[in-house]
Amino acid sequence: MAGYADPGFDTLALHAGATPDATGARAVPIHLTTSFVFESSEHAASLFNLERAGHVYSRISNPTNAVLEQRISALEGGVGAISVASGQAALHLCIATLMGAGSHIVASTALYGGSQNLLHYTLRRFGIETTFVRPGDLDGWRAAVRPNTKLFFGETVGNPGLDVLNTPEVAAIAHAAGVPLLVDSTLTSPWLAQPLSQGADLVYHSATKFLSGHGTVIGGLVVDGGSFDWDASGKFPELSAPYEGFHNMVFTEEASVGAFLLRARREGLRDFGACLSPHSAWLILQGIETLSLRMERHMRNTQRVVEFLASHPLVSRVGHPMLESHPDHALAQKLLPRGAGSVFSFDIKGSRAQGQAFVEALKVFSHLANVGDCRSLVIHPASTTHFRMDDEALAKGGISQGTIRLSIGLEEADDLLDDLKRALRAAEKAGA
Amino acid sequence: MHIQVNNAALYCYTGGKPLDADKPTVVFIHGVLNDHSVWILQSRYFANHGWNVLALDLPGHCRSGGTPAKSVEEAADWVIALLDAVGASKAALVGHSFGSLVALEAAGRAPERVSHLVLVGTAHPMQVSPALIDASLNAPQKALDMVNVFSRATLAPPPSALGPGTWIYGASMALGKKVLASNKDFNLFHTGFVACDSYRNGENAMERVTCPTLFVLGEVDQMTPPKAARSLIAKARQGKVVMLPGGHHQMTETPEPMLKALVDFLQPS
Numbered sequence: 001m002a003g004y005a006d007p008g009f010d011t012l013a014l015h016a017g018a019t020p021d022a023t024g025a026r027a028v029p030i031h032l033t034t035s036f037v038f039e040s041s042e043h044a045a046s047l048f049n050l051e052r053a054g055h056v057y058s059r060i061s062n063p064t065n066a067v068l069e070q071r072i073s074a075l076e077g078g079v080g081a082i083s084v085a086s087g088q089a090a091l092h093l094c095i096a097t098l099m100g101a102g103s104h105i106v107a108s109t110a111l112y113g114g115s116q117n118l119l120h121y122t123l124r125r126f127g128i129e130t131t132f133v134r135p136g137d138l139d140g141w142r143a144a145v146r147p148n149t150k151l152f153f154g155e156t157v158g159n160p161g162l163d164v165l166n167t168p169e170v171a172a173i174a175h176a177a178g179v180p181l182l183v184d185s186t187l188t189s190p191w192l193a194q195p196l197s198q199g200a201d202l203v204y205h206s207a208t209k210f211l212s213g214h215g216t217v218i219g220g221l222v223v224d225g226g227s228f229d230w231d232a233s234g235k236f237p238e239l240s241a242p243y244e245g246f247h248n249m250v251f252t253e254e255a256s257v258g259a260f261l262l263r264a265r266r267e268g269l270r271d272f273g274a275c276l277s278p279h280s281a282w283l284i285l286q287g288i289e290t291l292s293l294r295m296e297r298h299m300r301n302t303q304r305v306v307e308f309l310a311s312h313p314l315v316s317r318v319g320h321p322m323l324e325s326h327p328d329h330a331l332a333q334k335l336l337p338r339g340a341g342s343v344f345s346f347d348i349k350g351s352r353a354q355g356q357a358f359v360e361a362l363k364v365f366s367h368l369a370n371v372g373d374c375r376s377l378v379i380h381p382a383s384t385t386h387f388r389m390d391d392e393a394l395a396k397g398g399i400s401q402g403t404i405r406l407s408i409g410l411e412e413a414d415d416l417l418d419d420l421k422r423a424l425r426a427a428e429k430a431g432a
Numbered sequence: 433m434h435i436q437v438n439n440a441a442l443y444c445y446t447g448g449k450p451l452d453a454d455k456p457t458v459v460f461i462h463g464v465l466n467d468h469s470v471w472i473l474q475s476r477y478f479a480n481h482g483w484n485v486l487a488l489d490l491p492g493h494c495r496s497g498g499t500p501a502k503s504v505e506e507a508a509d510w511v512i513a514l515l516d517a518v519g520a521s522k523a524a525l526v527g528h529s530f531g532s533l534v535a536l537e538a539a540g541r542a543p544e545r546v547s548h549l550v551l552v553g554t555a556h557p558m559q560v561s562p563a564l565i566d567a568s569l570n571a572p573q574k575a576l577d578m579v580n581v582f583s584r585a586t587l588a589p590p591p592s593a594l595g596p597g598t599w600i601y602g603a604s605m606a607l608g609k610k611v612l613a614s615n616k617d618f619n620l621f622h623t624g625f626v627a628c629d630s631y632r633n634g635e636n637a638m639e640r641v642t643c644p645t646l647f648v649l650g651e652v653d654q655m656t657p658p659k660a661a662r663s664l665i666a667k668a669r670q671g672k673v674v675m676l677p678g679g680h681h682q683m684t685e686t687p688e689p690m691l692k693a694l695v696d697f698l699q700p701s
Contacts, residue, residue, distance in 0.1 A: 005581065006577070006581045007587065012587070015587045015588075016587050016588070016599070017587070017588050017599075018587075018588050019586065019587070019588035046477060046480075049476070049480060050473075050476060050595070051473065051476045051477035051480055051481075052473060052477065052687070052688070052691065053473060053590070053591035053592050053593065053595055053596065053598075053687055054591050054596075055591065055596060061591070061595060061596035061597065062596075063596070065596070065597070066591060066596035066597050067588075069596065069597030069599075070588070070589070070597060070598070070599050073597070073598075073599030073602055074587075074599050074601075074602065077602060077605075078599060078602050079594065079598065079599060079602045079603040079606050080594045080595075080597050080598040080599050080602070080603065081597050081599070082597060083597070225606065226602065226603060226606030226607070226610075227606060227609070227610075229610070247448065248448060249448065250448070253445060254469070254472055254476075255469055255472065255593065255594055256467050256468075256469040256494060256607055256610060256611075257469070257603055257606040257607050257610055258593075258594045258598070258603055258606070261594050261595075261597070261598075262594055262595070265595055265597070
């Protein structure tokens with residue numbers, strides 16, 4: 001068998017990490033087993049001591065999950081990945097691996113509400129503080145750095161205003177401060193953005209969204225780019241000093257690249273335990289196999305919907321970077337040439353009641369709390385995903401009481417437009 | 433740990449163990465634009481199975497000080513000097529790719545100091561195409577891409593150095609970039625390739641080797657195809673060949689057969 005040439009994205013999305021096993025099964029088998037039999041006592045000891053690589057217990061690793069981890073690594077251009085129970089578990093794993101009490105994070109204001117909660121409320125209880133900075137405020141990122149800062153964090157396109165993270169510039173500021181940049185690429189998926197190639201050091205996904213793509217599974221993935229020099233930074237004894245929890249292993253000596261992954265798996269999955277079910281891993285793999293096809297259609301439909309809404313008299317604002325009116329239009333053209341995603345928000349002129357009438361009149365769009373489904377979705381952020389935020393915090397995130405968030409699916413674009421027209425008529429009537 | 437050799441501090445991964453004069457010693461030598469970490473599974477295994485392990489970063493690479501060797505012969509002298517520095521009268525030498533030539537040359541120069549010789553992904557001559565040598569100097573990223581593509585044999589490698597979930601081709605790219613960036617004064621990529629390409633003493637060295645020699649070759653290795661090792665195999669007095677079902681990433685793409693080959697050779701039961 002000759003070696004592979006240099007497979008492209010679509011080939012990797014189907015084949016990376018998987019090959020028919022001894023049974024000849026062409027699809028990736030689901031290894032629903034908690035544990036794996038050792039060949040001998042010697043084999044067991046070697047696996048536990050990381051002298052040999054293999055599977056021991058499915059909280060730490062599993063063959064089905066390993067296929068998913070290799071596949072997302074291949075698509076993101078990383079050195080490896082860890083699959084976890086949810087996108088929130090992915091964010092927590094990154095933070096808990098890199099820091100403890102007394103540490104500080106600089107994060108974008110334009111974050112998913114759950115991430116904002118974790119940083120602003122929950123982690124503070126554990127002694128980790130966060131300073132929030134508008135994603136486009138480069139001086140703000142720089143000024144927010146403290147001696148105890150351990151991480152920069154943002155989303156490729158910030159939920160729900162679609163602020164585009166200037167990944168190369170923010171990464172440069174982070175690196176000058178000796179800290180890595182973690183990027184949540186959930187809304188873009190690797191088909192639209194590959195943050196590691198733009199300077200980010202760690203990337204994570206809520207695989208629940210576009211990667212799985214069918215609204216059937218909760219999961220998360222963390223990918224390490226292997227580019228950050230933990231030793232040179234001097235800020236990460238978690239990786240560069242002996243770790244008592246594993247025979248005084250120095251992770252950066254064991255792994256010149258990918259030290260983060262070693263600790264995140266050996267400590268994070270071992271001790272925090274937010275592992276992903278192999279069945280869920282398989283569902284996410286099924287989604288990734290058609291990621292390109294779906295993302296292309298998501299973007300085509302999004303363009304039709306954005307153009308329709310932008311020209312409708314009852315709509316006061318459409319927040320998508322494909323429009324020249326969006327403040328990050330030029331940046332999106334540069335960093336996200338295939339598009340800035342199919343999740344965006346718009347504002348209806350009129351009262352909150354009119355907004356509710358709009359949502360309730362939709363028939364093709366489903367009213368629920370998710371994005372990145374193959375079906376089109378709608379939600380009112382101020383009363384749901386961001387309900388814990390006060391008006392000031394909402395405004396910082398670009399959200400008003402009248403904001404509606406859409407996640408454009410794969411239906412016929414004409415049917416989506418008909419649904420929106422009907423709902424806008426209902427909103428108009430509600431205001432009469 | 434760092435060991436003072438020829439006025440330079442050479443980094444050697446020891447598996448976290450102190451050196452013990454009562455144990456046999458094995459030296460792992462990496463290839464071009466690699467470092468000690470490519471041997472992590474094998475070196476960690478032997479460090480926990482009765483051996484002193486010295487998986488070095490070659491001079492001028494990553495954690496090691498010193499000036500990078502410009503030739504295989506110069507690198508071989510560093511390895512012998514390393515044995516002197518740790519007081520090892522004898523050691524097993526295990527080298528991959530460029531490192532295999534270094535191990536071979538060292539074993540030829542000081543046959544009495546070498547108990548076992550293992551040449552992984554080896555070839556002689558180890559010619560590098562002019563296009564690749566040129567790219568290593570003028571377009572290192574492109575050259576790194578080319579080497580990575582030539583080195584792999586599967587899109588589904590087994591659990592490897594970082595455990596399950598490792599994408600070893602991404603890891604190889606990241607390591608290459610890190611090693612290249614580790615020395616601002618020398619292009620380690622170009623220096624290494626030129627040293628490989630210009631080495632012609634392999635057969636003479638092989639004739640001087642007195643210890644058993646193991647050749648570990650990748651069946652579909654496009655960087656160092658098995659047939660390119662024939663001249664060395666023919667000269668080996670106590671030669672043994674093990675073919676692995678993979679390419680040039682023997683340590684990470686086929687880690688279990690690689691380990692078995694080493695264990696069978698270095699510490700047969």
